[in-house]
Amino acid sequence: MDCMKMTGVSKAYQNGSEKLYALRDVNLVIEEGTFTAVMGRSGSGKTTLLNMMGALDQPTQGQVLFLGKDLGAMQEKELAALRRREIGFVFQKYQLLEEYDLWDNICVPIYLDHREPDRAYLEKILQVFGLSERKHAFPSQLSGGQQQRVAIARALAIRPVLILADEPTGNLDYKTGQEVLGLLRLSQRELGRTVVMVTHDRESAALCDRVVTIEDGRIVC
Numbered sequence: 001m002d003c004m005k006m007t008g009v010s011k012a013y014q015n016g017s018e019k020l021y022a023l024r025d026v027n028l029v030i031e032e033g034t035f036t037a038v039m040g041r042s043g044s045g046k047t048t049l050l051n052m053m054g055a056l057d058q059p060t061q062g063q064v065l066f067l068g069k070d071l072g073a074m075q076e077k078e079l080a081a082l083r084r085r086e087i088g089f090v091f092q093k094y095q096l097l098e099e100y101d102l103w104d105n106i107c108v109p110i111y112l113d114h115r116e117p118d119r120a121y122l123e124k125i126l127q128v129f130g131l132s133e134r135k136h137a138f139p140s141q142l143s144g145g146q147q148q149r150v151a152i153a154r155a156l157a158i159r160p161v162l163i164l165a166d167e168p169t170g171n172l173d174y175k176t177g178q179e180v181l182g183l184l185r186l187s188q189r190e191l192g193r194t195v196v197m198v199t200h201d202r203e204s205a206a207l208c209d210r211v212v213t214i215e216d217g218r219i220v221c
């Protein structure tokens with residue numbers, strides 16, 4: 001099944017009397033269980049595309065289907081539930097909560113959904129991610145690479161269908177970035193998640209099943 005299907009998606013901003021297109025007539029299918037890289041220059045529309053996929057933003061034209069459901073036809077409440085349950089987000093700047101320890105950080109999306117964490121599953125993720133010993137550390141006590149691993153663990157905690165990662169290795173050195181990429185790859189291969197990742201790095205993109213390149217809001221290949 002298609003995880004995501006975009007048809008004729010455009011996003012326009014009114015800039016005075018001019019219209020600025022962040023996305024233009026994008027047609028894109030992301031199949032379930034695949035790892036896709038999104039590349040393009042600064043300002044080409046990568047984040048806008050990811051935000052559309054994550055139901056964080058709505059197109060001004062066109063249709064976005066997630067698992068066959070039309071996001072444009074859903075109420076904000078349903079969209080919020082979908083973001084909480086089906087989509088894991090990973091950002092360049094980790095976005096962990098400083099006042100919570102590692103364990104609580106990864107449980108936040110579960111608490112927000114008023115569910116009980118599946119301890120055994122989360123312990124397993126932490127073990128695979130090499131974080132078991134640091135469960136009670138606070139974000140400020142962790143390295144950048146460790147913080148990004150926590151962010152991926154948090155994204156996986158809800159067992160999402162889709163993981164959206166916006167330059168997840170952007171703040172990391174080469175080796176740590178490769179480790180983080182490896183964990184995203186593992187999430188896809190071993191856990192069957194669909195991953196879409198924005199990256200500026202050709203080498204990282206080469207590890208993906210597919211590379212989508214955007215130029216000036218259009219998909220060029």
Ligand SMILES: Nc1ncnc2c1ncn2[C@@H]1O[C@H](COP(=O)(O)OP(=O)(O)OP(=O)(O)O)[C@@H](O)[C@H]1O
Pocket residue numbers: 013020021022040041042043044045046047048049
């Ligand atoms: N809220 C907004 N209002 C007006 N223009 C916007 C808004 N958000 C984005 N844009 C414009 O849309 C275009 C695409 O932005 P987007 O953030 O998607 O680019 P990007 O490829 O992710 O860039 P970067 O690599 O620098 O993060 C840019 O020209 C940007 O200035």
